[in-house]
Amino acid sequence: MYSRPLLAVLLFVCPAAHAALKIDGRADEAEWKDAHVLRDFKRTQPYTLDAATVVTEARLLSTPEGIAFAFRCEQPADIPRIKPFTPRDRIRNADRVNVNIDFDADGKVGYNFTVSLSDSIEDAIITSENEFSTDWDADWLHAVQEDESGWSVEILLPWTIAAMRGSSTPTREIAVNVDRVVASRSERSAMPPVFYGNPVYLSGFQRVTIPQYRAQVLDLFPYVSTLYDFKHPGSEFRAGADLFWKPSGDFQLTATVNPDFGQVESDELVVNFDAIETFYSDKRPFFTENQALFDLPSAPDGVLFYTRRVGAASDDGSGRAADIAAAVKLNGTAGRLKYGAFLAEEDDDAGRRFAAGRLLYTFDQSNIGALVTSVDRPALDRRADVLANDWRWQIDPKLRLEGQLLLSQIDQRGADSKGSGGVLRLVALPSDRLQHTAVLTHLDGQLDFNDAGYMPRNNFNRALWETSYKHNDFAADSAVAAVAWRGTAMYRANDDGDRLSPVGYLVREASLRDGGVFTSELRVDGAGWDDQISRGNGKVWRGARQWLFNEYGSPRRGKWQYQFGVWALQEGVGDGLALQLETELSYSISDRLSIDGQINPRWSRDWLIWLDGKRLGSFRRTQWDTALNLNWFPKARHELRAKLQWFAIDAHAGKAYRIDPRGHLLRDGAAEDFSVNNFGLQLRYRYEIAPQSELYLVYSRGGYEERDRREESADLFADALRLRDADQFLAKLRYRF
Template identity: 65%
Template sequence: MTLRRFFLLACAFAAPAHAAIVVDGKPDEADWADARVFADFRRTQPYALDAATLATQARMLSTPQGLAFAFRCAQPPGVPRLKPITARDNIGAADRVNVMIDFDADGKTGYNFTVSLSDSIEDAVITDENQFSSDWDADWQHAVHETDEGWTVEILVPWTIASMRGADTPTRTVAVYFDRVVASRSERSATPPVFYGNQVFLSGYEKVEIAQYRAQLLDFFPYVSVLQDLKNPGTEFRGGMDVFWKPGGNFQLTATLNPDFGQVESDELVVNFDAIETYYSDKRPFFTENQGLFDLRTPQDGLILYTRRIGAASDDGSGEAAGIDAALKVNGSAGAFKYGFFDAEESGDAGRSFRAARLLAPGETFSIGTLVTSVDRPALDRSALVDATDWRWQASERMRFDGQVIASQVDDAGITTRGTGGWARWVGTVNDRWEHDAWISHYGADLDFNDAGYMPRNDLNQAQWRTRYKRNDFGADSATAAVTYTGIAVGRTNDDGDRLSPVLRLERSAEFKGGGKYFLQLRGDLAGYDDQIARGAGNVWRPSRTSMWTYYESPRVGDWQYIVGVWLMQEGVHGRAVQWEPEFTYYVSDRLTVDVTAYVRFSNDWLIWLDGDRLASYRRKQWDTAVNLNWFPAPRHELRAKMQWLSIGARDARAWRIGERGRLRRDGTADDFSINSFGVQLRYRYEIAPQSEFYLVYSRGGFERRDGHADDPGELFADALELRDADQLLAKVRYRF
């Protein structure tokens, strides 16, 4: 018996005994006859809300092992079955089913479990009604079985999958949602018939009372890794451990010692000339486990606790990633409250300390909570404290109010700065066709939660209104199944009262009966100031600008699927730009898939900041291309190849200086330049057992900026292949005990 199994205890309080469910894809155990049945599947993509074209039945059963789910999916031989084997969290165009669960039935946090016809899987955490994060990778069981007339799926979600309130009671109320996707028809059907794109999604799940069981779990995940640097020859050995202890749903602890965050998952290449920092997701296991309670966001895509700050570039100025000695996370519940504590300590004299504490009082109609973060940065003589209080009131089934109040205090070299901000939102669903939401926000000029969080900007006052209308009453002779119209109006100022460019946006999204989707967006940025482009050196007056973005997403046709789009825009001082956006996927077989994207932008007036109050505009040619290959030669073996190339050629430079009332005036010339960025990763993964893996990863890449003009794509690509800022081979074993 393994150590993990030794600590796995399950006992019923007031529920009948069950035989163990064998997760083999065949729901043929006698206990399934006692399961709750969900059979009223309605089409939500296209948003017709009529009966699904293929029958689907879902069953739900509470067992000592966990919550068991079974699907019976009718799919006769005349309906194509799309079942490519894919990497985790990357299913794409495939037949699949989804189970989504809110264990506390309070609309705060949900969990998504997806299984495709090939038995590939996805899992995600759902917050803020419809925000999905697929960074989380959990331990759950799944299996698929095919017959001539259809296919069946079994899923077992253990009781230890997440922290939940009231884990000691004999029963509990959960909220559940089921859907099925028929990929060849681009059709999704669901019960209850709510759509994940709506503002009311998570709180629209069906509530079900079930028998509850207790479970305990203790997992150790030691790892060993070897990194061979091929550019500057040298070898680095590392070892450490993650610990997941779950004595019950009311309390769960996650810890990590000397973690290894070597890149077995590579980030996308980005060259960012904007004033707003690029956001990256986090796939590191410690930071994704039980993270939903800490996932507190703002409507402008801000995040109060942004875990990529931990282990990021060190404050010592070396540019190297900071090491992490240890980190600890606690989640639990006590009475009517949920709580969480987070602590991470970086190594060395420049090491930062990150702490967070979360308290939430959820209720059926009203909830309130607070998240406090603290960061100590000794190398910079800086510390930061942030308190974000969030609330939510479900006034009725179709009306919701929510918001936050945020306060920050930053002590930087003996100078203390305090800032405040917040936002409030109203969401109203009139009926199945009409949906409105509006929000107002204020982020003071001194508000700063960037030390522990991600704050796109401060010094902002904003109001937004959005209306969405869905039409699904097209005739039988129409190729269109459903259309969604969206209108958005945004008004903004900064704290000095400067009018920032207002935005008007109109969108139309059409879904077709034969599969596929067409999208059109028209946007107008009205005249106003840009107070960020010069990095605080002054505001730049921008005249009115318009843009159009459109694309067509095909259903899978034979072995191909594609997206073709174009973006026409005004940018810079008085110029225009066009960006072509083709994407192609070729299914060589169910085990081998190739994806190719090539975004190409041509601009005659690309405006960027140089220094001080000086800017420059250029003619630009930009290539952003990627090729991904995913091959599964045998069960538990996975080989992925990823290549990305990004280049920019900027010529015919014209220099500008900010003049009176933000108007730009010519100020000589600036230097032409070109940028080349290239990255390639070859990754082999072998699954030893669930959550036990061996990786062998080769990575190479580099970045180069040259003075002078060069925009010939062939020349730039040839030069990119020579870039070698990093060249390394990593072997890693992570094993679960």
């Protein structure tokens, strides 16, 4: 818990004298008496929409320093208080409150701010109604006070925290939703009672008109870092800076010179044998600040501007990450028009140049926009340009139509191409319990936005229908409080006239009155063509396959909480089943020290993967996906984290197949056994000097190994501890001026 003056904020307009709030969690200043009050919270988890079992009241107040919120959470002694200290953006099993706010009240971009009973925090950006990204870390004030009858929270969101249109007007309309989670009961209650798991969430916030104040901020974040490599003894020193300038809510600029993105955050270990690239989130400060305007997803599961492309593996073929020389980004508004521009250039002769521009015009709850990306790749003599037009029409409160038109042009010697595609989505809400979604997708075989974006595939046509229904009128003595059903059907084909495997699945999620959740999923992939598995070496006809999943998530039981799930699935040529267990266990040794881990083994009898050319292989497989995390907060501002991951595969008894001219698989002898070992360890100490000023000390070690022979699981684990592709120590200081 802390409070501090907003030294960087300079006030330009102050309609009336107003004492600055002290953000200490008490909400005892006289100004709070005039605040807008949000009460009568309804339960949204389980989705019963009846009165919350405990009383919560929230207040909203506009001040010259920012938009302030105060919560009063009643919590009698018979309801356990769950208050572990957690790293930023990793609150899971804790009593907490959430502020969700759309500063422009247009349903396009929202922001989430979470404070737990221990004063741990999360912040996230909300796009596409209910897509949350915790990559963004903002600067805001928060504090918690606890007493015998409950606890209180104060939150202050500075006027400069995000881009806002019309920042010069005396008032502004915002849209808000506040909620509270009682961890021991796995209960969430909200006002207004909208739930992030529904297709319509952001648009359902309550609109409130508040006084508006103008402010500006200029922040400079220089950094220094040093890296010592133990495997190849030697050190590297780097220095650079980020600049954030926000003269008003209508215009914000971010720039970086020689940025350092040392591994203070480690990616999850993944071994990918699929044809589709693995998608990773991006925690780099420059790329997350004011990025929401550029976040434009596209079916199927694509992203039109994927910031991990900047600074990715160099085009020089060395495999090393490219150094970034400089980058700049600006966001602004002019009336109802939002605009943004992004430029980045990598270092050395093979360095790529990235550019993106975004326009978005909003009116009422509808909008129309355009996104342009351009990537120049001199080492490949390649230039890639993409234009996306997106629009959203809110026909009425219960019916919404959305669409995208996509165009790409690739200029590369001997490989020029022009492609197009489009997505059309209709969302209908006949009632609070029932929702329907229909999606049509067409991406032709020449469409390519992978240079600046993330594109799982092209040459793709899909018709999707999804219906979800929530049943919440169970008897009071029922163990079940609410049940959510979701059914999905997909027809898929490519432009060559091949019917790809159709997909249908049914999901049932039962919320129990004791706080547990039981989830079941049945998926059926019908017979059809697979045109990706051979990496362009021919399509393969695959028979129908079924997947069945059941999982139970327990409520908090004392210091323990667990999840246990079982998958039974077909993934190969014949009827052989694979079995996967998903187990996760967390234990709070104390509020400041916790440990959690997961073990997800899979045993396959028929695992089908590509080998080379027109050859595929079916293997028996034993796979281990494990992780162990320890988080310790010895005192305020100090954080120690240990993270260990191990991923291993033993593939044996392989059968080789060759694709015949008709697309069927013919036996082609045996496939060689192999094993894969991937290990990562990170020990990280973080000291918060001041908000957004931090010292990191990080030790990382790990490696990857693939062998042309079978290895038993015990041997794989023993060998993993000896892997040492990387063995480094990093010290990094980033300070805010």
